[in-house]
Amino acid sequence: MxxxxxxxxxxxxxxxxFSRVPGAGVDNxxxxxxxxxxxxxGLQDAxxxxxxxxxxxxEHFAGRKTIYVSSSCSGMGTFEHCMKRLAAACAxxxxxxxxxxWSASECDKAVRDMLLQSSGCPEHVFGDxxxxxxxxxxxxxxHAVGCLQQRAHELxxxxxxxxxxxxxxxxxxxxxxxxxxxxxxxAVAADRGGASRCCYCYVHDQLCPLLPPGxxxxxxxxxxxxxxxxxxxxxxxxxxxxxxxxxxxxxxxWLAWCAGHCDMVMQECSYFRGHANSVSPKDLxxxxxxxRNFSCxxxxxxxxxxxxxxxxxxxxxxxxELRCNGHDFFIFAEDAAHEYLQATTEKLLHxxxxxxxxxxxxxxxxxxxxxxxxxxxxxxxxxxxxxxxxLSQNVSxxxxxxxxxPSLLTGSCxxxxxxxxxxxxxxxxxxxxxxxxxxxxxxxxxxxFPFLQT
Ligand SMILES: [Zn+2]
Numbered sequence: 071m072x073x074x075x076x077x078x079x080x081x082x083x084x085x086x087x088f089s090r091v092p093g094a095g096v097d098n099x100x101x102x103x104x105x106x107x108x109x110x111x112g113l114q115d116a117x118x119x120x121x122x123x124x125x126x127x128x129e130h131f132a133g134r135k136t137i138y139v140s141s142s143c144s145g146m147g148t149f150e151h152c153m154k155r156l157a158a159a160c161a162x163x164x165x166x167x168x169x170x171x172w173s174a175s176e177c178d179k180a181v182r183d184m185l186l187q188s189s190g191c192p193e194h195v196f197g198d199x200x201x202x203x204x205x206x207x208x209x210x211x212x213h214a215v216g217c218l219q220q221r222a223h224e225l226x227x228x229x230x231x232x233x234x235x236x237x238x239x240x241x242x243x244x245x246x247x248x249x250x251x252x253x254x255x256x257a258v259a260a261d262r263g264g265a266s267r268c269c270y271c272y273v274h275d276q277l278c279p280l281l282p283p284g285x286x287x288x289x290x291x292x293x294x295x296x297x298x299x300x301x302x303x304x305x306x307x308x309x310x311x312x313x314x315x316x317x318x319x320x321x322x323x324w325l326a327w328c329a330g331h332c333d334m335v336m337q338e339c340s341y342f343r344g345h346a347n348s349v350s351p352k353d354l355x356x357x358x359x360x361x362r363n364f365s366c367x368x369x370x371x372x373x374x375x376x377x378x379x380x381x382x383x384x385x386x387x388x389x390x391e392l393r394c395n396g397h398d399f400f401i402f403a404e405d406a407a408h409e410y411l412q413a414t415t416e417k418l419l420h421x422x423x424x425x426x427x428x429x430x431x432x433x434x435x436x437x438x439x440x441x442x443x444x445x446x447x448x449x450x451x452x453x454x455x456x457x458x459x460x461l462s463q464n465v466s467x468x469x470x471x472x473x474x475x476p477s478l479l480t481g482s483c484x485x486x487x488x489x490x491x492x493x494x495x496x497x498x499x500x501x502x503x504x505x506x507x508x509x510x511x512x513x514x515x516x517x518x519f520p521f522l523q524t
Contacts, residue, residue, distance in 0.1 A: 099398045102356060103505050105388075106159035112387035113160075131160040131167045135290045138282040140332075141192070141297040142199055142324060144174035145181055149296040150190045151504065151520060172282050172293075175199055182272060189520040195272040199300075200323050202267065202280060203257040211253050211319045218246040222314050239314075246313040247322075254326035262330060281331060292372065294334035299324050301339045334368045347381040355390030356503075357398075358475040395473035396458030399501045400489045401508045410494045425491035433461035433483050440465050444487065447471065456487040475501060 101108075110127065117126045141149045150171050157164040171192035176182040177199075185191055200208055225238050261267050271278035285291055303315030312318070328335045350361040366379050377383065402410060407425070415428040426434060440459045447454045457471035461483040476484060478501065484493040499506035505518035 099394050099401065099500070102394070103500065103503065105354075105503060106155040108390070109388045110156065110159040116387060128161045128166075131157060131169075133168045135168050135292050136282075137167075137169045137292045137294060138172040138285070139169060139192075140173040140175075140293065140295055142175045142295065143297050143300065144176045144185060144195075147174060147185050147188050147190045147192070147520070148502075150174070150192060153296075154190060155518065170282075173280065184521065186272060187522060191273065193273065194278045196269045196278075196280070197272070199320050199327070201269045202327050203254060203323055204260070207253055207257040208319070208323075211250055211322065212316075214249045214253065215246060215314065215316065215318055218242050218249075219314050243313050246318065250313065250318060250322035251326060254322040255329065258326045258330035285331075292333045293331060294336065295328050295332040296336045297338075299337055299339055304339075328367075332369070333372045334366065336364070336366050338362050338364050347379060347384060349381055349384055352392055352474070353385055353389055355392060355394075356475075357392055357395045357473065358477065360477045396475040396484075397456075397473060397486050397488045399475065399497055400486050400491065400493060401497055401500065402494060404491075407491055407494060410496065411492070414495060428492060429461065429483070433485075436461045436464060437485060440471075440485075440487070444471060458484060458486050458488075461485050461492070478502060 114124070114127055118124065139150070139153060141147070144150075153169060153171075154164045157167045157169055161167050171190070173194040173196060174185060174192045175196045175198075176185060177197050182195060182197070186195060203211075222239060222242050225235060225242070228235070230238065266279035266281035266283075268277035268279050270276070282291065282293065285293060300317050300320045303311045303313070303317050303321070313321075347364050348361045349364060351358040368375065400407075411425070411428045422429070422434065426437070429437065437459075440457070440461075443465050444454060444457065454471055455473050458473055458475055459465075459471070460476035460479075462479070462481050463476070476482065478484070478498065482498075484498065484501075485491070486493070493501065496506045496508050499519075499521075500508045507519050
């Protein structure tokens with residue numbers, strides 16, 4: 071193509087800098103927050119390599135279609151935030167694209183309130199996903215799970231061998247899944263064709279339609295669904311009860327809704343196998359090892375993928391070497407960290423000084439255990455770097471100490487043994503890829519952070 075410069079990847083390969091993985095650019099934590107530039111850089115390179123003009127990505131994003139994005143189990147609106155930033159990197163602003171954030175669903179009030187206050191809040195915010203089906207059907211679904219759970223209890227009390235019990239339990243599980251999906255699919259199908267079902271919306275304080283207008287007639291609109299399904303019953307937390315669990319009703323309603331209405335479903339769920347792609351933050355240059363499974367399903371009569379999304383394609387486009395560690399996310403200077411923690415942490419009175427002052431007794435005890443464990447490893451002659459630890463978890467949970475960030479869970483208390491202090495909430499946001507205004511020398515990051523600071 072005359073007049074077009076070579077793709078940046080080709081330019082990179084042309085130079086002698088081979089230490090970087092192609093498509094990577096993450097040198098330090100401040101770079102990490104600029105992930106949309108790196109992610110779209112990889113896509114841009116791929117498009118150029120395939121012979122498309124440099125404007126290809128922006129044109130593709132702008133498209134002719136209105137893309138009504140809805141998310142479930144929405145949390146803080148992470149998907150919307152990511153989509154907005156990707157759109158901005160490709161087309162200048164999400165307003166220049168066909169993407170409209172139609173709805174989110176979240177049943178936790180505190181999280182929902184946060185979403186409502188965010189500048190990235192979608193047009194409608196609904197509550198519990200089970201409101202999407204008729205209450206009589208919902209009652210039948212709950213009844214079905216209850217009956218089959220009872221059978222599972224009775225089975226456990228029989229004199230069958232563990233192997234036999236496992237087979238029988240498997241059969242009950244399949245039966246429960248089939249019954250729930252059958253009921254939910256019927257309920258969703260019964261609603262199709264008529265006016266959209268309405269549910270209580272927390273943005274407008276009234277009943278609002280679950281579906282965007284004119285979706286069936288307007289072939290140029292698409293309805294992708296993003297976010298995870300409820301997977302608690304498939305996790306160790308749910309004791310692997312799978313479909314024989316109260317939350318299976320929610321899972322079935324969600325699946326039936328997606329099957330009945332959505333053109334594309336993107337979800338993260340670690341406990342479903344199949345066509346999922348596994349990606350860990352460390353593959354993207356983030357010092358955290360937490361492989362997650364992602365899947366993308368599309369309705370064939372509406373969409374066709376140009377290429378299938380695989381882990382290797384994803385890594386080729388966005389992969390990066392690991393160049394920073396967990397300690398690098400403790401960005402605040404000592405004074406600023408004290409000021410922030412003083413303002414946001416309840417004063418804890420147990421005679422501790424310095425940053426330990428902000429820790430609960432439980433966290434203090436676990437910190438002492440981690441410190442003992444670390445000293446013991448040194449005494450044994452092992453080469454261990456000062457680690458980053460999660461004080462909400464016992465040392466036994468994380469038997470290997472490392473400089474990687476622990477998995478960020480609700481209630482995590484991340485402590486750096488190098489900086490000897492806890493990670494502040496703003497730094498935690500930053501570690502999760504939000505442009506939290508921690509890097510005080512860059513106004514662009516301030517503008518991107520969607521939450522009010524109080
Ligand atoms: Zn509404």
